[in-house]
Amino acid sequence: MATGNNSTYNKGPQSNTRSKTTASRSTSTARSPQKARSSQSSRQASASRTGGRKTKAQLAQEQARKNEIHLFICLAVCTFFFISNFGWCGVVGNFFAKFMFGLFGVVEYVLPLYIFLTEAFLLSNGAKKAVVNRVLCVGLFIVAAAFIFQLTAGADHMTAKLLYDQGAQEKKGGGFILGGLLVVLYNLIGKPGAIIVIALLIIIGIIVVMNVSLIDFAKERSAQFKNRYNALYEDDDEEAIDPEAALEAKRRTKLDNIKVEQEKPAVPVKKKKKKVKNKKVEGEEVHELKPLPHEDLFNPNLTLQDAKDVSEGYVDLSLLKKKKGGVTELRSAKADIPPVPDTPKKETVDFFDRPDYANGAAQEETTITDQMWQEENAQTGTDISAYDETAADTLDPVHTKRTSRAAEKQMDTADVSVPDADEAPVTEAATRKRKKTKESEQEMLSERDQIAETIQENSEQKPIKEYKFPPLKLLKSGRGKGTKSNEASVRETAMKLKSTLENFGVNVTVTDYSCGPSVTRYELQPEQGVKVSKITNLADDIKLNLAAADIRIEAPIPGKPAVGIEVPNKESQPVFFRDLLESDNFQKFPSNIAFAVGKDISGQVVVADIAKMPHLLIAGATGSGKSVCINTLIMSILYKAKPDDVKLIMVDPKQVELSIYNGIPHMLIPVVTDPKKAAGALNWAVLEMTNRYQLFAQYNVRNLQGYNEKVKAVTGSEEGNEDLKKLPQIVIIVDELADLMMVAHGEVEDAIVRLSQLARAAGIHLVIATQRPSVDVITGLIKANVPSRIAMTVSSGVDSRTILDMNGAEKLLGKGDMLFYPTGYPKPVRVQGAFLSDDEIADVVDFLKEESGEVTYDESISKEIANTKVGGSGGGASSAEPEYDDYFVDAGKFIIGKDKASIGMLQRVYKIGFNRAARIMDQLSEAGVVGPEEGTKPRKVLMSMEEFENYVEEYL
Ligand SMILES: Nc1ncnc2c1ncn2[C@@H]1O[C@H](COP(=O)(O)OP(=O)(O)OP(=O)(O)O)[C@@H](O)[C@H]1O
Numbered sequence: 037m038a039t040g041n042n043s044t045y046n047k048g049p050q051s052n053t054r055s056k057t058t059a060s061r062s063t064s065t066a067r068s069p070q071k072a073r074s075s076q077s078s079r080q081a082s083a084s085r086t087g088g089r090k091t092k093a094q095l096a097q098e099q100a101r102k103n104e105i106h107l108f109i110c111l112a113v114c115t116f117f118f119i120s121n122f123g124w125c126g127v128v129g130n131f132f133a134k135f136m137f138g139l140f141g142v143v144e145y146v147l148p149l150y151i152f153l154t155e156a157f158l159l160s161n162g163a164k165k166a167v168v169n170r171v172l173c174v175g176l177f178i179v180a181a182a183f184i185f186q187l188t189a190g191a192d193h194m195t196a197k198l199l200y201d202q203g204a205q206e207k208k209g210g211g212f213i214l215g216g217l218l219v220v221l222y223n224l225i226g227k228p229g230a231i232i233v234i235a236l237l238i239i240i241g242i243i244v245v246m247n248v249s250l251i252d253f254a255k256e257r258s259a260q261f262k263n264r265y266n267a268l269y270e271d272d273d274e275e276a277i278d279p280e281a282a283l284e285a286k287r288r289t290k291l292d293n294i295k296v297e298q299e300k301p302a303v304p305v306k307k308k309k310k311k312v313k314n315k316k317v318e319g320e321e322v323h324e325l326k327p328l329p330h331e332d333l334f335n336p337n338l339t340l341q342d343a344k345d346v347s348e349g350y351v352d353l354s355l356l357k358k359k360k361g362g363v364t365e366l367r368s369a370k371a372d373i374p375p376v377p378d379t380p381k382k383e384t385v386d387f388f389d390r391p392d393y394a395n396g397a398a399q400e401e402t403t404i405t406d407q408m409w410q411e412e413n414a415q416t417g418t419d420i421s422a423y424d425e426t427a428a429d430t431l432d433p434v435h436t437k438r439t440s441r442a443a444e445k446q447m448d449t450a451d452v453s454v455p456d457a458d459e460a461p462v463t464e465a466a467t468r469k470r471k472k473t474k475e476s477e478q479e480m481l482s483e484r485d486q487i488a489e490t491i492q493e494n495s496e497q498k499p500i501k502e503y504k505f506p507p508l509k510l511l512k513s514g515r516g517k518g519t520k521s522n523e524a525s526v527r528e529t530a531m532k533l534k535s536t537l538e539n540f541g542v543n544v545t546v547t548d549y550s551c552g553p554s555v556t557r558y559e560l561q562p563e564q565g566v567k568v569s570k571i572t573n574l575a576d577d578i579k580l581n582l583a584a585a586d587i588r589i590e591a592p593i594p595g596k597p598a599v600g601i602e603v604p605n606k607e608s609q610p611v612f613f614r615d616l617l618e619s620d621n622f623q624k625f626p627s628n629i630a631f632a633v634g635k636d637i638s639g640q641v642v643v644a645d646i647a648k649m650p651h652l653l654i655a656g657a658t659g660s661g662k663s664v665c666i667n668t669l670i671m672s673i674l675y676k677a678k679p680d681d682v683k684l685i686m687v688d689p690k691q692v693e694l695s696i697y698n699g700i701p702h703m704l705i706p707v708v709t710d711p712k713k714a715a716g717a718l719n720w721a722v723l724e725m726t727n728r729y730q731l732f733a734q735y736n737v738r739n740l741q742g743y744n745e746k747v748k749a750v751t752g753s754e755e756g757n758e759d760l761k762k763l764p765q766i767v768i769i770v771d772e773l774a775d776l777m778m779v780a781h782g783e784v785e786d787a788i789v790r791l792s793q794l795a796r797a798a799g800i801h802l803v804i805a806t807q808r809p810s811v812d813v814i815t816g817l818i819k820a821n822v823p824s825r826i827a828m829t830v831s832s833g834v835d836s837r838t839i840l841d842m843n844g845a846e847k848l849l850g851k852g853d854m855l856f857y858p859t860g861y862p863k864p865v866r867v868q869g870a871f872l873s874d875d876e877i878a879d880v881v882d883f884l885k886e887e888s889g890e891v892t893y894d895e896s897i898s899k900e901i902a903n904t905k906v907g908g909s910g911g912g913a914s915s916a917e918p919e920y921d922d923y924f925v926d927a928g929k930f931i932i933g934k935d936k937a938s939i940g941m942l943q944r945v946y947k948i949g950f951n952r953a954a955r956i957m958d959q960l961s962e963a964g965v966v967g968p969e970e971g972t973k974p975r976k977v978l979m980s981m982e983e984f985e986n987y988v989e990e991y992l
Pocket residue numbers: 610611656657658659660661662663664665807851852853868869870871872
């Protein structure tokens with residue numbers, strides 16, 4: 037113990053630069069008492085140099101010496117009393133022995149021993165509560181023993197004198213004190229009662245002293261038994277719960293009890309109950325994320341070979357037990373394991389050594405993570421409000437707990453604020469004049485006409501039926517499909533991580549880990565003085581040593597004094613969409629446009645509110661899972677919102693991804709597949725937004741929610757009446773922005789920017805996906821106005837920066853592995869997106885079509901669209917006027933002044949893109965300022981300055 041302290045003192049700040057040497061020095065000190073003494077003397081010498089002032093170390097030494105003396109005195113006294121019990125210490129000894137036997141009976145033989153050991157234990161460990169508890173519980177054993185002795189010696193009709201005499205003279209029973217207690221108990225509750233009390237004392241003693249839970253022990257045994265059973269019958273089980281077969285069976289069941297099913301989800305099909313139950317146990321074990329005892333997992337004395345053996349199943353984990361000083365040994369089974377090497381002791385307490393873990397609290401991994409998160413923030417005083425602001429609103433209730441009042445306030449203010457072009461994120465776009473050529477304006481109008489006509493036609497169809505939510509049984513469930521326990525591989529990886537970093541001179545402590553569906557995050561706490569960048573620079577070496585496909589380092593983890601290293605799991609687990617829908621987080625989520633995103637790194641279901649995003653950009657390489665992600669978003673809405681509350685506009689230039697949804701009642705118009713039409717649909721949304729704002733102004737409300745409340749108040753009905761109708765939220769989903777941008781770059785960008793700046797309060801939200809995260813598709817304007825992002829895997833760091841403004845997405849694993857970065861988060865959160873197969877979507881869509889009849893549309897919306905088409909902005913007279921770029925006049929004068937016309941020159945001078953410069957040149961050519969293109973030669977300048985000024989005066 038003392039040496040352990042010495043080694044601690046030996047570590048000084050100078051160890052920062054030479055941590056490895058210092059660490060080894062401190063280890064050798066810990067091992068060798070001689071070296072400890074020499075270091076003590078050197079410290080004494082240094083104390084005398086500091087003018088006789090006692091250092092902390094000297095004070096501790098003095099105290100240690102006093103304790104030693106105390107202990108020896110205690111040893112002498114206890115030895116005296118102990119041997120007196122055998123009559124070897126003369127008259128005095130005999131007198132004391134007789135007296136003590138009289139008081140305590142037979143247990144007097146062990147009392148001196150108990151007293152001495154207690155004293156030694158308290159001195160070496162300090163009078164901590166846990167230590168005192170253990171000492172007292174050993175005392176309970178002695179009391180229980182005395183009770184047993186007294187019971188056997190007889191407890192009937194015993195008086196105080198008889199008890200004393202029995203102890204003092206015959207050395208029997210429990211003596212006056214302990215025997216007396218038993219006699220009292222015996223008289224009060226009888227012999228069986230007394231036996232129960234004795235048994236209770238022994239059990240309490242075992243639990244406290246040995247720090248074991250008998251119930252846990254029993255559970256462990258039964259779990260082991262079940263695992264073995266499952267391993268034996270695994271193949272049979274897998275066949276039995278073949279999801280396809282299960283789904284088929286479910287499909288055949290009647291659809292009558294949909295409502296009931298909706299309220300009571302997740303009841304497995306009865307026929308399969310027995311088998312599914314077995315699987316469920318397995319699955320739950322995984323998501324319980326129960327870490328192994330730290331002594332086993334991160335003990336420095338456990339070699340890599342051991343860990344590997346464990347993972348390969350050579351060694352049963354239960355064979356590992358703790359020895360004094362935290363050294364682990366194998367109880368049996370593997371005699372050929374190499375001897376345990378000595379490694380330096382760490383000051384930092386590993387996660388599994390913490391008292392909360394010892395008390396069993398750490399066994400619920402998700403809870404402990406949360407608690408630790410809070411505790412650590414409380415201790416470090418880290419301001420986590422920034423993280424909490426949105427997390428609380430957009431994430432699950434676990435995160436919501438962490439919300440600060442300030443954050444709530446801010447969100448509230450954001451909710452009710454009237455969107456104002458001045459306050460918009462990018463003022464450039466708000467102030468910029470939207471000038472379009474005459475042709476494109478007319479095209480746009482004709483597209484709008486067509487959309488309005490379609491809606492008008494459809495509006496004359498049947499009345500809307502009551503919406504029936506699709507039953508959950510149409511979706512595949514992941515229940516019972518849990519992973520097999522991967523605790524052994526977690527240990528192995530943790531050990532490798534630690535040793536790899538130590539090989540490069542970076543000493544770390546693995547403080548925690550979180551096991552997600554596809555990756556496991558190890559939380560490492562570096563030793564004081566280790567630069568975080570040193571760890572991030574070792575990414576490739578870690579990857580090499582772990583033989584991992586890719587790793588991502590989060591340094592530091594927001595709100596934690598730790599570095600997170602995310603390592604892909606050997607087997608990644610698909611996240612089933614149905615599991616997300618069945619979760620409380622989704623079921624109780626207040627928003628209509630809730631989006632069940634997936635599961636985060638700790639296995640928690642992540643649900644986000646699209647209304648608060650308020651617009652979302654999903655980008656990633658082809659095959660990364662964007663379409664699946666969009667499908668989960670749409671299906672989340674179908675399972676949460678009625679068509680009266682939420683309407684969808686889908687734009688799918690790829691033509692194959694979203695067309696399946698045609699015919700569901702939520703659709704405002706059929707899925708738009710023609711990119712030209714798509715620009716028109718976006719433009720319609722802009723007009724709809726403008727109209728909504730006019731309505732809001734008319735009814736003196738600030739947003740859609742306020743308007744709908746007003747409708748309810750005025751008409752007395754939720755839905756409103758013919759004159760004043762409730763307005764639905766509108767979600768516009770664009771799958772593949774790049775295709776739209778290719779066809780109508782300017783119009784699409786303009787519409788998206790206008791919508792994204794102002795549509796939030798009007799209840800219109802954009803979800804845009806693209807597989808080309810390049811700056812010509814995700815332009816600065818779009819990026820600045822679409823604040824929430826989902827980055828799927830991309831091919832390069834450049835793409836990742838285009839999406840998220842930071843690296844990281846290039847390290848993702850694909851197949852729905854994403855960085856979810858909604859507005860307000862300090863850093864993106866890694867989430868495994870849910871999986872939805874085409875069959876599941878088809879089943880849900882079929883159900884909705886069957887239940888809702890043919891698609892019907894809101895008549896007033898179509899009328900509004902038809903009206904706005906006529907009097908809408910940019911229509912009529914204004915469209916007849918030619919429109920010019922802002923730089924048209926300046927560019928004309930510049931070109932005439934230089935007598936040279938080139939697009940590149942305009943780009944350089946006005947710092948604009950090629951497209952815009954080319955457009956300006958076309959306008960100048962149309963106006964007759966410059967001649968037509970002449971291949972590689974520059975255009976001719978045809979106007980003089982005077983002529984140009986006259987032109988400007990006349991036409992602009
Ligand atoms: N969350 C997920 N879980 C498991 N597998 C997934 C998940 N998301 C996607 N995948 C797998 O990845 C494949 C490609 O997904 P998806 O079609 O959504 O990619 P994409 O990014 O839309 O590609 P593209 O841009 O070419 O259309 C899917 O067929 C599926 O097998």
